[in-house]
Amino acid sequence: MTLDQKFQKKQYDDIWQEHCGFLDFSIFEYMAIQKRLLIEQIELYSNCELGRRIMKGKKPSTVDEYRQVVPLTRYEDYADLLLPKIESALPSRAILWIETTWEGGKNPIKVAPYTESMLKCHKSSFITCMILATSNKKGQFTLRGRENFLYGMAPLPYLTGIVPYVISDEFSINFLPSTKEAEKMSFGQRNKTGLKMGLQKGIDLFFGLSSVIVKISESFSSGGNSGGINVFKNSPKMNYRLLKAWAKRKQEQCEIKPRDIWTLKGLICAGTDTSMLKKKIEYYWGVKPLEIFGGTEPTCIATETWSKNGLVFFPDVCFYEFIPKSEIEKNIDDPSYIPNTYLMDELVAGNEYELVISNLKGGAFARYRMGDIFKCLSLSNEEDGIQLPQFAYVDRDPRIIDIAGFTRISEGTITEALELSKLNITDWFAVKEFDEYKRAFLHLYVEVGADGLQGAITKDIIKEHLSIYFRYVDTDYNDLKSLLGIDPLMVSIIPAGTIGQYCSANGRNLRKMNPSPFDVIEILKAARSGSGKEVF
């Protein structure tokens, strides 16, 4: 029976049970699912070229053995088989190949195969997210089918493009704009058209990158996006709402916020800076957004629940392991060090971990380091009666700087850009910082060589060189400015030799990407006082 049929029969309890019932699991039940499905995956994995390579020709019979045999992997370990899409090497037949940019990789993009059961699972996970987005209380939700869904996400071959296709055979949703029309539009066009259609038909659901949602909201409130209203095309209800909002604006002399026009059933958001932007989104749209987490390699793997205050990982999408922060740092300092991993039932509340996933259901990735850092908020949520660990997304691995979920910049990218620029930059480090509007940007601190003509090499030249390069390697970088109005790069020049002096004084090397706040403060202090020159 499809979800539509269940909606028609008003089987809401059954729907909740099917899609959100896993939230009633104990950690023991949760782990039983994880472990049993991993054994299935090992079975599939051991019968293919990719699996034999990653598992070194062995076939582990237990989860512990699997964790001993399989090393922690990165995309490089798969690239030669996945980039040419060699299907015969995979554990299961790929129905779809999903793409994303490969930050600091040898190739501009990386691809991941999706099997039929992975797609089924992804569909189910996303429906769960939709149900939870429209829920404020356990077992109660307002999703009923036929909702108008403003879907502000990238189309295929990106992960977010799967959803419109997979959920359509389960229940009816009116995508704004329709999937067919959206395919032909650019990202910005789609959002604009969707919003315009929303003004005519109303919006019940909204899914977007947190940074984009905020930008759309701000622009709407300032009147930038509300143009082109045609009262004849609008539904009477929408006209009434517009009229009401306009009257309010006149009366209270305040801006029109999206919530004055639309009463959303649910709002789903994702992206690295979500935690910073959730309050803003709620302010503009009048509903608590539901944060979800996913990626090209693992699919959609975590969602917040009805109280929207902590992510829970789906038990049947991937097998999860976690590297504690202390282990990550050891590994950064000494790349040959193999960090220890812990399972979901071995975590400590309050600690931060890097996520390691193994695809289930015939996926390609095994013990794959995602490079995403999560904080384990608590081991259960007593208030909601959930006995599973609750997480908050912290950021990318410190070695990667992610800006608004659009672009990811690695040490390799910056090094290459600086080399290509032919500028005499002797040392540098980069830090992810936030502006007064809580928008992320990359702050690059550079030292210019002693023989370099400091006067000629200005910050602007460096910035321009880097911007050109970033645009070249990452098309999304361009969108940051055009779509979100963010200037993602800031360059500061510090006196030559400051970093070197600091390192020799402390007897250790400075991390290039996101060094600890303490190190940054100390270097800047030294830069200001040591040479008498200012950081500019």
Add this chain to the structure above:
Amino acid sequence: MPLLQLFFWAVPIGALLSYCLLMVFFSISQKDKYIRTFMLVLAALIVWTASTLFMRLQLYPGVLFWNKVMVAGMFAVPFFLYYFVSIFTNTLNNFSTILWGSMTAAAIAVDFMGFVVTKASIITHPAVENGRRFTSVEFSYSLGVMAYPIYILMFLLILTILLKAGMSFRRGGITHGRIALITFGVLIMFVGVLFNIIPAIGKYPVDILASLINAVLIIIAIYKSRMLELRFILTKGIVYSTFALILTGLYIYAVFSVEKHLGNTSKNLMPYFTTFSALLVAVAFQPLYRFTRIVTDKMFYKAEYSHRQALRSFSANISNNLNLDDISREFIEAIQMAIHAKHILILINNREKQHYYVYRTSSQIFKPELQISYDNPLVKWLESNNAGLSREKLYSLPFFKSMWEKEKKIFYDLDIEVIIPMKSRNDLIGILMLTRKVNNTAYTLDDLDLLAYLGSSTAVAFDNARLYTNAQSEALTDSLTQLYNHRYFRKALSEQMAKIGASEISLLMIDLDLFKLFNDLYGHIEGDKALELVASIMLRIVGQKGIVCRYGGEEFAILLPYFDSKRAFDIAEKIRLEIQRTFFNSTDVTQRFLTASIGVCTYPYAAPNAEELLKRADLAMYTAKNQGKNQTVIYTPRVFSSVKLYDTSEEGLKPSYAATIYALTAAIDAKDHYTFGHSQRVAGYATILAGALDLDKSHLVIIREAALLHDVGKIGIPESILTKIGRLTEEEMEIIKKHVEMSITIIKHLPSLNHVIPAVIGHHERWDGKGYPRGLKGENIPLLARCLSTIDAFDALTSNRPYRAGLDIETALKEIQNNIGTQFDPRITNLFIELVRNGTIDVEQSIKISKAI
């Protein structure tokens, strides 16, 4: 009354009564959206029919008024029918519904304004037919200007209904049978209403009859769709009462007809004939009433009827039945009778392999390879739930998230629709699976209840059958080895002899060599383990080719039907060599040693009957024993043909073994001159101690030989460690400890000295379990080993070592005494101390002798 006149009255009255009765039934039944919508259709039909009747009765306010009401009802019916079909086919469209609703409302308004029927009257006039007078009633009406457009509108609506139904059928929304009924019903109504345009026909209630037929067909469609069990509407009492009333009516009519007929001919005989005819009719109607009840049961309580029948037949057939095959067959038959599933599968528990497997199916040609392991979430769910599991739940409950794709696919491919646990005393004995029903209808709650009941009843019967089979098999099985016992062997021997006819049968008699000694040395627990291992070896090698039995103690018998002596010999040798390999050649030094002697005899070549076969196989086995054990001997009538591997009889080997022992002792003495004479002294003390322990002669020999050889492994230890001055490092200690294992490795190559192994291997074990190499504790350490342990330590203390001078006897004894209960066996050690103190063991003399040598 002519037929047309009867039709004029009977149709509206009959239709109205039926509608009202149905309305009452629906009102008191459980209602869902289909029933509620159909009640609207029914209400319109009641208005239509009642007003027709009132019009014919010329009730107040007049014929024209009732005619208008009748037309309003007639217009309302297609609209409600449209609404019902939309709901039924799941194609409800708000816009179209409102549009048709408004148009219907407008048509009714126009009707009441008098634009549809302008005049209506009932014309009555006396008439005569077949010489009988009666009043003829006819209905006359004139249509208004709006009649035709509105009729066209109504026909369009009816056509829309037909199209809707047709489209739904094409989309596959509703199965053909049900939608065909609705389509046909609407078509009949359409034709009926069409006749109203022709006043010559329209004056008769053709439209009412057509609507009645339509309503009946819709009810059948609802019933067929299983959205409603008729028994929810019609209670048993109502159905029986209705039939009883009809029959009573017929009965009274029949009696009165007879009476009336007789009344005209012979009034005198009337009372008799009346009584007689009443009796006759009563007798004739009784079977009719009974038949009616059966038909009612079958028609209206079809499912319940077949359920009852199935239960009755199943309960009768499985009571007191303890045969698993019979029960499962009856079980499947009962389900087939009640449910009509395409396929039924019974899976039962295989406790050894920890899975459920297909035991029986409803079809000879359908037996899928389906095994559900204990760790499958389905098993876990069924264990903790007593209710059945539908296909829908299997794919949607989060509990089944851990199910593998291939597991899901199996259920999908087999088209499993319902899964029922078969539990007895909370133990999941089996699993019942049903595929779709033959008629593709869904399983009802009643079906699931029945299956759950049958499942649990069968589980109890299965459990009892299993227990009975186990008990039966236990009576014929040896509980230790799980082989057939002596009783079964005797039975099987005569059965097989009778069965093979002129063919051959071979018998192997197998006896484990020195098994008593094995038990004495290692204890009965180890002895039992050895028997189990030997049994498993024999079962593995013989497989389905023969019958393996434990004849008694350490003796086994194997029947090999259709095996000649050569092939039987081959099997015997395989078994013997496998036993030898398992127990003797093991690289694990702690492994026990064990061999077997086997006698083979073949009927009819070497034995004329079963008794002789047994006797001669036994004789051959004893011959093998006497010829040195660990061999196979075939019994032949003239000479014994035997395969002699090596002569291991003690007598034959004694001189060479004695020499070997002394040679090895000398070798170790030469290597470690500080312990020179140690083995000899220990042998001397040990023999005296064993004698004092009242051990028999064979044990005295064993302990002496063991004592002489206990340190033979030191040959393999580097001299630098053996003779090191100063304390040994941890690593060196570990190397020294290895000498025990090395001793065993050396002794293993001397087959007839194998009996010393237990004593040698255990001489560094400690009473508290902290010794090596096996960490045995207390009396688990072989007795002779415990003796050697005490004596070995004592002699070491009294001997000079590179790093210290030997202790005096009393100090050494005190040291030994201090370690009683931790290192040494209290009983043996106390006895030894006593023997030294009372001079039975002359330590000084022994030391002197050693030194002199």
